[in-house]
Amino acid sequence: MDKTSVRKKRAKKQKRTVLTEVESKELLEKAGVNIARTRLARSMKEAVALSKEMGFPVVLKIASPDVVHKSDAGGVKVDLKNAAQVRRAYQEIMTSIKEKYPEAVIDGVSVQPMAKPGVEVIIGMTKDAQFGPVLMFGLGGIFVEILKDVSFRIVPLLPRDAREMIRDIKGYPVLEGYRGQPPADVAALEDMILKVSEFVDKNPQIKELDLNPVFAYSDGALAVDARVVLEDEAVG
Numbered sequence: 720m721d722k723t724s725v726r727k728k729r730a731k732k733q734k735r736t737v738l739t740e741v742e743s744k745e746l747l748e749k750a751g752v753n754i755a756r757t758r759l760a761r762s763m764k765e766a767v768a769l770s771k772e773m774g775f776p777v778v779l780k781i782a783s784p785d786v787v788h789k790s791d792a793g794g795v796k797v798d799l800k801n802a803a804q805v806r807r808a809y810q811e812i813m814t815s816i817k818e819k820y821p822e823a824v825i826d827g828v829s830v831q832p833m834a835k836p837g838v839e840v841i842i843g844m845t846k847d848a849q850f851g852p853v854l855m856f857g858l859g860g861i862f863v864e865i866l867k868d869v870s871f872r873i874v875p876l877l878p879r880d881a882r883e884m885i886r887d888i889k890g891y892p893v894l895e896g897y898r899g900q901p902p903a904d905v906a907a908l909e910d911m912i913l914k915v916s917e918f919v920d921k922n923p924q925i926k927e928l929d930l931n932p933v934f935a936y937s938d939g940a941l942a943v944d945a946r947v948v949l950e951d952e953a954v955g
Contacts, residue, residue: 750918785823826942837934903935
């Protein structure tokens with residue numbers, strides 16, 4: 720890589736507007752949002768060490784502000800059960816990303832314990848030109864991608880707003896317990912929505928935010944992936 724490319728990458732990194740998963744989670748965790756424990760590994764050796772520290776199985780994901788759809792880019796490896804699998808996954812992730820995004824700034828990989836499955840939901844935020852920050856809630860997976868089954872409220876939200884927006888979606892019966900499945904902890908989801916609303920309200924420099932997926936359990940809720948985008952002027 721020539722010196723010009725290196726300078727461009729460094730400048731891009733310094734004026735970052737899209738935070739990595741690790742950076743986004745650190746902010747949200749401080750705001751009280753229940754976030755999956757995640758650490759940044761800058762090398763294969765560090766990825767193995769963190770995996771052993773957290774306990775197998777683990778998940779590795781590319782940490783780059785330039786790679787939004789990590790799974791599509793081959794940047795996610797799940798259910799890694801030992802050090803050998805972590806080493807192989809790290810190498811495969813780096814190879815795939817460098818082939819598909821040769822100009823991407825790569826911080827390393829995020830390492831987190833493999834979360835138990837739950838009902839997938841999404842909590843997001845965008846800025847509307849007229850109303851300002853707007854929060855979104857919906858079921859995850861095909862429900863949000865195909866059926867567009869989501870609800871919206873203007874920030875800041877009151878407790879009743881969080882209750883209503885969860886119940887407004889057509890897929891709400893899934894959260895109540897569908898075909899013998901245990902009902903989700905809706906109160907935990909309401910609490911997470913309100914904490915995200917408060918976080919967004921206190922940080923007007925946030926342009927977009929996504930918690931996707933959030934796993935809704937019978938006894939809580941856990942955000943396993945996060946992305947925060949800042950306004951351009953916020954990074955100066």
